[in-house]
Amino acid sequence: MNPLAKLIEAALFASARPLTVEELVTLDPQAGAAAVRGALAELRDAFATGDHGVELVEIAQGWQFLTRREYAEAIDRAQFALRPRRLSPAALETLAIIAYRQPVGRVEVDEIRGVDSGAVIEKLSERGLVEIVTRGEGLGRPLLYGTTPQFLEILGLKDLDELPRLDELSVALRPPAPAEPE
Amino acid sequence: MTALPPMAQDQNGFVVELEQFSGPLDLLLHLIREDEVDITDLPIAKIADQFLAVISELGLNQAADYLEMAARLLRIKAQMLLPRRLGDDEWEDPRAELVRRLLEYQQIRELVEWLGAAAARRAEQLGRGFSPEPPAAPPAPLVIDLNDLLAAAERVIALIPEPVLHRVVPRPLDVEGATERIQALLAERAAFGWGDVVGKRPTIVDALSAFIALLELAKRGSLHVHQEGPFAPIQIRRESPREAH
Numbered sequence: 566m567n568p569l570a571k572l573i574e575a576a577l578f579a580s581a582r583p584l585t586v587e588e589l590v591t592l593d594p595q596a597g598a599a600a601v602r603g604a605l606a607e608l609r610d611a612f613a614t615g616d617h618g619v620e621l622v623e624i625a626q627g628w629q630f631l632t633r634r635e636y637a638e639a640i641d642r643a644q645f646a647l648r649p650r651r652l653s654p655a656a657l658e659t660l661a662i663i664a665y666r667q668p669v670g671r672v673e674v675d676e677i678r679g680v681d682s683g684a685v686i687e688k689l690s691e692r693g694l695v696e697i698v699t700r701g702e703g704l705g706r707p708l709l710y711g712t713t714p715q716f717l718e719i720l721g722l723k724d725l726d727e728l729p730r731l732d733e734l735s736v737a738l739r740p741p742a743p744a745e746p747e
Numbered sequence: 748m749t750a751l752p753p754m755a756q757d758q759n760g761f762v763v764e765l766e767q768f769s770g771p772l773d774l775l776l777h778l779i780r781e782d783e784v785d786i787t788d789l790p791i792a793k794i795a796d797q798f799l800a801v802i803s804e805l806g807l808n809q810a811a812d813y814l815e816m817a818a819r820l821l822r823i824k825a826q827m828l829l830p831r832r833l834g835d836d837e838w839e840d841p842r843a844e845l846v847r848r849l850l851e852y853q854q855i856r857e858l859v860e861w862l863g864a865a866a867a868r869r870a871e872q873l874g875r876g877f878s879p880e881p882p883a884a885p886p887a888p889l890v891i892d893l894n895d896l897l898a899a900a901e902r903v904i905a906l907i908p909e910p911v912l913h914r915v916v917p918r919p920l921d922v923e924g925a926t927e928r929i930q931a932l933l934a935e936r937a938a939f940g941w942g943d944v945v946g947k948r949p950t951i952v953d954a955l956s957a958f959i960a961l962l963e964l965a966k967r968g969s970l971h972v973h974q975e976g977p978f979a980p981i982q983i984r985r986e987s988p989r990e991a992h
Contacts, residue, residue, distance in 0.1 A: 578875070580875065581874065581875045581876070582874070622872070629874055629875075630874070630875065631872035631873065631874055632872055632873045633872070634871040634872055637870075637871045637872065637873060640873060645876075646873045646876055647876075648870055648873075649866075649870055651866070651867075651870075652862075652863070652866060653769075654769045654859060654863075655769045655770075657859040657862050657863055657866075658769060658855055658856070658859050660862060661855050661858035661859055661862055662855060664858075664862075665858070677848075677851060677852065677855060678769070678770055678772065678852070678855070679770045679771050679772040679773075679812060679816065679848070679852065680769070680770035680771070680812045681812065718869075719866055719869060720862060720865040720866050720869055721865060721866075721868060721869030721872070722865065728858075728861075729858070729861055731854070734854055734857050734858070
């Protein structure tokens with residue numbers, strides 16, 4: 566295996582979160598992004614074809630070693646790792662709205678859900694799944710929320726493009742900026 | 748979600764069943780699915796009655812979000828009963844806004860299913876264990892011999908300024924004196940430092956006097972005081988008439 570791939574393997578092993586190509590480039594000033602991508606592909610293939618309990622996964626705009634699915638239950642049973650807490654339906658609703666409408670304010674989330682979502686947004690923000698990305702126009706310049714890399718990570722997504730497209734759903738959503746009738 | 752402070756649990760009649768429905772729209776969708784009716788042609792009277800029955804049964808009839816929806820449903824029901832002229836193209840379906848919201852919410856629910864499935868699938872794979880930041884370690888035990896200790900003590904003692912415990916400040920601040928000194932310096936040099944004003948080992952009274960004089964002169968515009976950053980040496984510069992604004 567090429568030395569850069571081994572260096573990247575070590576860095577990914579040491580990290581508790583996915584590392585992006587940009588971050589991995591800093592490991593070796595001589596190596597460019599292309600070389601890092603090549604080494605990542607080599608590593609991924611090595612772990613995919615070899616007999617390994619972990620695999621290299623592209624996730625949250627970065628790369629991370631994850632245990633293979635078949636071992637989750639045994640590891641869980643032995644309590645060697647903490648499974649992430651499940652998200653409540655209210656949290657998922659709020660996440661869905663923020664993911665598709667970002668940047669979006671609390672009022673719009675409340676309106677779509679039909680309930681006050683302040684506490685849910687607060688919790689999601691504490692868990693690092695959403696964050697304030699900007700302030701909106703208009704009265705009080707409301708805080709607008711967007712999703713974080715952590716959001717992608719807990720869903721196992723590479724990026725937001727992997728979310729289902731709205732026209733693939735059985736019901737079409739109104740466009741993001743609704744023109745008020747009349 | 749209607750968030751309740753824990754206190755509210757104790758007050759009778761204000762316990763909202765949060766698990767069952769995540770809001771009035773969720774409950775409405777549930778009723779629509781149960782009745783197998785067309786969402787775009789909502790039998791509003793029937794749905795409104797069922798909604799009211801369910802919220803009173805579940806004790807949700809005190810939660811504002813559900814009450815608001817109940818009121819909305821009843822208003823739409825009433826509007827539907829109003830007579831309208833035949834062939835009236837202007838007629839706007841009073842249900843339209845509610846239907847739009849329901850469809851939108853239904854789509855969100857569909858996304859929730861998708862997100863939930865994605866999260867569950869992701870949870871089958873574990874990343875490297877996350878350990879929170881360890882608490883600050885207690886200081887390591889000192890390994891030191893007597894000579895080191897004595898030397899350290901001497902160094903610390905040397906740093907202590909001469910104590911002036913016996914002396915009460917004998918005179919008030921001498922701001923005039925300090926002002927004269929600074930003005931003399933100003934006449935002599937265009938720029939100088941704080942050390943030039945107060946000398947090497949100023950007493951607190953001297954330092955205070957000089958500082959007040961400095962501020963006063965700066966206010967009058969006779970000089971300019973500058974400091975690179977916090978705790979950096981103070982630089983004093985004669986205020987040249989050209990720079991005065």
